[in-house]
Amino acid sequence: MRSTSVHWSSCVATASSASPLALISSAAGWSLAGTALRPVKAINAVARDITGSDLSRRIEMPGPPDELKELADTFDGMLDRVQDAFEEQRRFVHEASHELRNPLAIARSNLELALTAGGRIPEASDDDDELRRRRSSHIGRPGG
DSSP states (O other), X not given: OHHHHHHHHHHHHHHHHHHHHHHHHHHXXXXXXXXHHHHXXXXXXXXXXXXXXXXXXXXXXXXXXXXXXXXXXXXXXXXXXXXXXXXXXXXHHHHHHHHHHHHHHHHHHHHHHHHHTTXXXXXXXXXXXXXXXXXXXXHTSTTO
């Protein structure tokens, strides 16, 4: 029985001396992990702040050319391409809107002129009137 109590006390002594060492190494590991993940948190914060209406934010990560900097630079390049695509789409929509306004304004003016001229455009010939009547007669019919 005596050997069991000696063995148990040596285990308790080993555990009590290892416990502070485990705490110190855990704290050091936690600190190192936090330092290593700080750039990832910065990338995440910038990515979260970027919206469709404001694509101007960039990570612009300083530091040595490591994997995280390469990731941040790649992300910045992708944002440049997305921002260019958004700007091109905005320009297209603006130009298309402008191009559609002119024909619609002309059609509206012609319609208003026709309505004020008694349903007949003054410059139109009788042949044009007959063609419009035939076309309008097909509008309500199936297949027309």
